[in-house]
Amino acid sequence: MAIPDENIHPTATGNAAKVVAEHQAKQDLVFYSGWFCPFNQRVWISLEEKGIPYQYKEVNPYKKEKHFLDINPKGLVPAIEYQGKALYESLVLCEFLEEAYPNYEPLLPVDPFERAHVRLWIDHTSKTIIPSWHRILQAQSVEQQDAARQELYEAQRKLAQQVKGPYFTGKEFSLVDVANAPWVAREYILAEHRGYDRAQVGDGWSEYAERLATRESVIKTTNDKDKLQVIYDRYLRDEAQSEVAKALRAGRPLP
Structure with missing residues (x-):
């Protein structure tokens, strides 16, 4: 979103900030997030619902790190890095979490x-x-x-x-x-x-x-x-x- 740096808060706030603080430890799954994005929130909700261990990393929309652009050339959140491999697109990620973590709380019916x-x-x-x-x-x-x-x-x-x-x-x-x-x-x-x-x-x-x-x-x-x-x-x-x-x-x- 093309909003001047001085006008947009750089990190999550309120309840979301508390969750971010709880997910800074290194994990197999890294969640690249933009706190303000509703598409991003879909994946975040899924992670919290399923109880999957994840590391939260905020992506600055104006100063995207080279590593993030390397794993996601589109430069958009949400994205994840899972055991060194990258994926993006919110609904694709939600379904991936279902398949990659079958022993966690399901969000898709069995039938x-x-x-x-x-x-x-x-x-x-x-x-x-x-x-x-x-x-x-x-x-x-x-x-x-x-x-x-x-x-x-x-x-x-x-x-x-x-x-x-x-x-x-x-x-x-x-x-x-x-x-x-x-x-x-x-x-x-x-x-x-x-x-x-x-x-x-x-x-x-x-x-x-x-x-x-x-x-x-x-x-x-x-x-x-x-x-x-x-x-x-x-x-x-x-x-x-x-x-x-x-x-x-x-x-x-x-x-």
Whole structure:
């Protein structure tokens, strides 16, 4: 995100800072993180949910170390280094953690059909919910905001209708919940600046969203609101230069 160095906090804050401090020891898995990134938070939530040992390393978006660029030429977080090998892309990483650490708390169902069902709704999240969320965030005219808000309501409503409760697959927290939680935890930004109202979604979205936002792993990996606001002010003015922001302006799928 192209935000001047002096305006962006360099490291995690609040609850997230406490978790960072607990994960500085060397481990087989190194988590390269950007505290402010919701895509990044997906992987962080998965690590905390599964209880996998990991070493946390903050990536400065303006002064990326050569080693980080060597393992991830795209230069984007999240990324991991696992036993000397590197991977990136948030949902790829979440599934990798399932396969590489089978003896830890699972976030995918065992049944093949249920696994496929979960993946379908992760795909729905990626292709409809997240793009609509960001469109309303960046929309400047009232008409654009109204249209994007209705798109977001409809996308969330479709997912809400599939929730078995209390989480997507029922009692167990799954990767569908992980995929949505970072944006649910940031819905207050849309409520304060774009007229978003959870209650307008219907079909139990408000209750589901509240359960996600108050999940321990989500709270533990969430930063102070005032530090996040600095990030999102750029989006609200449609001045952000992140890959997501540029893709939306160009009418391209999100990276």
